[in-house]
Amino acid sequence: MLDSARRSGGRIWDLSLLGGAAAAILLFSGQLESAERDFDAYIAERGEDLTACFKELPELRDQGLGLGMTRGAERGAPSVPIRRVVLALDASGSMAGRIGGQTKMDIARAAAIDFVSNLDEDIELGLVLFGHTGTNQESGRADSCRGVELTQSIQRDDRSALTRELENVSATGWTPLAAAIEQAGESFQATEVPGEQVVYVISDGEETCHGDPVEAARQLSESDVRAVVNIIGFDLPREERDALHAVAEAGNGRFLEVANARELQSSLSDAAQNRLANQGALARTQLNTGGGQAANALSTSGMLARSKLCLKAATGRERLGLAGWARERGLDSDTTRAVGELLDARAESYQSQLAEFEAEAERRRAAADAALQEDLDRTTDAFRDTQED
Template identity: 45%
Template sequence: MRKVALSPAARNLLDGGGKLDDIIAARTFIAPFIRTDQSQCFGTANLHGANMMAAERPDGPAPTRVAITIDSSGSMAGRVGSRTKLELARTATQSFIDGLPPAVPASLAVFGQQGNNSEAGKVKSCKGVDLLAPMSADRAQMRSAIAGVRAVGWTPLAAGLTAARNQLGPSSIPGEQVVYVVSDGIETCGGDPVAVARDINRGSTRAVVNIIGFGLPKGEASALQAVASAGGGRFVNVTDDDGFDRELAEQMRLSNNRVRATLARAGNSIATGATSTDLVQCTGGIVDRETQGALAAYDARAKRGEKLPPRYQVVALLRERQGALEKARDEHETRQDKVRDAANNALDAQEKAAR
């Protein structure tokens, strides 16, 4: 038997009892129908990065759970610049919430929103820690709760931190849980917020305590700085409208970066999906044209009585061609997915570097 290079399908036909001359004839028959330039199908997705706003400070890992607590003492009715401290607190808290990834659960508590800021109301106020929104990804509930916060009583900061801690869970990753405190003053109910913050940071929650203060004199600012330091976090003292706007801008910067990265990742996934769809349609069209053209010609020539190889052999070789195209398509899609994943990983790194 003469030696002829055979494809796997042709080898199967031969092993199944087919004649070599018929198999060669079938291969010759389909050759004119499979000359389509398939390279036109194998495009590449147009992937994008994202321009991140420059970082002003390093940041920790992406949060997995956030407990927010707001000072509702009577002094929050005071003003910083043109706005009340409570107005600024609401805005800062809302900005922070809006900057969180949608799936990250958060809680909201207030301390000092009972009784009043007189001696007669102190006992009730110092016990007044209210959980307005339990840990949840429901942002609507939190927005509604923020709007209802009032400036009323004293400042049980330690109790407020304890309420925040109670909304967290055990964690082995330092800093993935965050306590965010908004306050305009030091503890006035006899608690020890430094000790509580230290326990939050070094205990089972491993959380970070960040504090934003409003118009605090040097001594009180130092006291809250000590709380934040014990909690492994940062303290910002906003003393005027510009200071608040800068802090708000920082929160917005982080939020904008998250949005930019998210949109770019989504765009990359859409572009890769569109390329895959085009590839499937293009290769499918090639298979249809080749198969229909070859079999239509075969049937026409058979009606004219021409000598032809067995039809099943022609079909088998056409299916082999289809399988080769599908394999090339799948391999190309796998490569494109890897390129997309690499681009999205680069976006994650960009966003992280910009924190």
């Protein structure tokens, strides 16, 4: 249609688009050129600027965050600064077991105190103890399973009080792990930045109080606090490793297994400075990708909807004003009908341009979304590489 169209002053029409009766009458009467002149005159006087409906395409998000991953013993600045940490320490009776002449509780206590003392002063810190009440006998189970306590509210100032709590804790009862994760999460605040609030759980065993720590970790990670749940498994029985690994995975965190005091100390230090930052970087990239693609879709669909509405309204106004204008000029009905069909041809030609405009907008959106996805894929691959270090 567009290739065969006659162009006049930037206006597009074609004799083949006229209705058969109107075209035949005009050809017979020799009034075709007059109808063309009337059409051009009407567009000059009453025509709309239809090109205004095809504004510039919207700005799209196609850039990733450029977050890098720290590896091994690197000590670079975290991609996502940690703002709040809750240390959740298992004080169940099994922590009284010995490794190399020391109880597991003594080893965990010393590692936790060192972790606290070396944590950046700007980070708010809290302490949850669990399994530290009741006994590890069946008769003391109910009391112990209720024994989940935020013994130190989250703060950045007085860490000496938290250290004293750690020094005084002793291995006692059962393991209410799910309740401990839930209690830790209550100390956090809503945030738009995944990974800046963290739970570190130090435990030597799985849940023994009929809770669901996997679901507790998942809910905390997916809630508006966007927290990460890391599990440091200490001298674990083989059959309990998978259970604790599943908790960390559900909490968008990392599962670390340690066998002795040196490994526990190293794991806490490394997790605080490197691997947690990597988890946060991945989570932020995931959020950026999803948010960017949603914004691109909204911008593109909104712009196209406005363009379609603009064109429909403008061509409608052109068609609606023709009858009065034709009466003012004394045009007969056949000429008026022919000019109307030329207006319809003009509207149809712009509909074709709108379809091309829409195709280009969708192509650009797909390209922008693909660029965001590529950045997420690169970040995900880099994160997996760090987990293998």
